[in-house]
Amino acid sequence: MCERDDRGRLVLRRHADAVAVAHDPGTFSSRVSAHLQIPNGLDGDAHRDARRLLDPFFAPARLQRLRPGLEDLARALVPELRHPVDAVGELGARYSVRAASLWLGWPAGLEDELLDWVAANRAATRSGDRARTAAVAARFDEIVHALVVARWATGADVTAELMATRTADGRTLHEEEIVSILRNWTGGDLSTLALCVGVVAHGLAVRPALQDALVDAPDEALAAAIDELLRIDDPFVSNRRRATADTQVGECPVRADEVVVLHWPSINRDPEVFGDPDAFAPVHNAAANLVYGTGPHVCPGRPLATLELVVLVRALLRAGRLRLAPGTTPERETPPAGGFGRVDIVLEPV
Ligand code: HEM
Known part of the structure; x- marks a missing residue:
């Protein structure tokens, strides 16, 4: 079946279609926005050069240096969970803003402004109103622009290093390029990480035996369990591609210039690949898990997101067991946003 959304765009929900499209950037371009998007909106050599420049920022050795600071952040949030807390809007949003600020060397004083921004961004995504989303994106650019100006040749952190x-041709990046990169490193992902915390906290709260099994598990096993919870209920909804020529995806014809939508939550639950999509099988499903995408645009931030989530879950499980707060019912986000809008959880001491 060739499903089209209300804007007439072909929506791809099959795993095989997603892999075919994501691995054919010549036919399916990532230039879908009028805004400068580095590296997301680049194709070909420009994209490859940008990834070569930026991927080293996520090298494992560099990220391990961040770990003690993340552990402090996670531990500091644990006492708040003695009482019911919204795992998305409170725990997840606060942790993602503090973790990103730690990584990028941004001042703690920016926390409230960034938290306001995460809330506004989630509301704008939920509304599906493009003008509102654009206004929220512009506000983020202003915040980042002010940070960049303040740092011109001073700081010694990741932002200054960027x-x-x-x-490759020996020049430094223009300011608008830096703002674009920082937007793609943080703008969407502050909200995404908060949504991921909600899905993971919920997934653990409804699986008490999994929590017991993960307490002393090595990092790799914890990361695999987190990836699998995110596959079952992927809160990162979609990316787009624009066809460069008349073509076809599966049995569906696509005309040149048409936009197709990769719908990750469905792709990650495709029964043809995963069988029962709700069955928790981290080892079996790892290779086909596309929560972080695939192909040349595969998420460069995956090691950072994974480290942040592993550190947080480890801190929570060391302190107790997650439960859904009594008398509360988790609320789903409103499509097109994904994951939970609100999940109240508590940490019961062990
Ligand atoms: C929190 C969980 C995250 C999820 C679920 C996620 C998911 C994804 C997915 C599915 C893609 C593929 C996009 C495509 O094919 O067009 C992607 C790309 C990207 N992600 Fe993530 N991401 C996460 C965290 C992060 C973080 C923490 C960062 C950076 C700090 C980041 C930066 C990026 C960038 C820059 C791209 C574009 C890469 C390119 O176009 O070459 N992501 N992400």
Whole structure:
């Protein structure tokens, strides 16, 4: 069946279709936005060069240096969970803002402004109103622009390092390029990480035996369990591609210039690949799990997101067991946003 959304765009929900499209950037371009999007909106050599420049920021050795600071952040949030807390809007949003600020060297004083922004961004996504989403994106650019200006040749953190980075032809990045990169490193992902915390906290709260099994599990096993919970209920909804020529996806014809939508939550639950999509099988499903995408645009931030989630879950399980707060019912986000809008949880001491 060729499903089209209310804007006439072909929606791809099959795993095989997603893999075919994501691995054919010549036919399915990532230039879908009029805004400068580095690296998300680039194709070909420009995309490859940008990834070469930026991927080292996520190298494992660099991220491990961040770990002690993340552990402090996670531990500091644990006492708040003695009482019911919304795992998305409170725990997840606060942790994702603090973790991103720690990584990028941004001032703690920015926390409330960024939390306001995460809430506004989630509301705008929920509304499906493009003008509202654009206004929220513009507000984020203003926040980042002010940070970049304040740092011009001063700081010694990841933001300053990005500003000192040189391209293959030896120049430093223009300010609008830096703002675009920082937007793609944080703008969407503050909200995404908060939504991921909601899905993972819920997934653990309804699986008490899994929590017991993970307490002393090595990082790799904990990361695999988190990936599998995110596969079952992927809160990162979609990416787009624009066809560069008349083509076809599966049995569906696509005309040149048409936009197709990769619908990750459905792709990650495709029964042809995963059988029962609700069956928790981290080892079996790992290779086909597309929560972080696939192909040349595969998420470069995956190691950072995974480290942040592993550190948080480890801190929570060391302190107790997660339960849904008595008398509350988790609320789903409103499509097109994914995951939960609100999940109240508590941490029962062991
Ligand atoms: C929190 C969980 C996260 C999820 C579920 C997620 C998911 C994804 C997915 C599915 C893609 C593929 C996009 C496509 O095919 O067009 C992607 C790309 C991307 N992600 Fe993530 N991501 C997460 C966290 C992060 C973090 C923490 C960062 C950076 C700090 C990040 C930065 C990016 C960038 C820059 C791209 C574009 C890559 C490119 O176009 O080459 N992501 N992400």
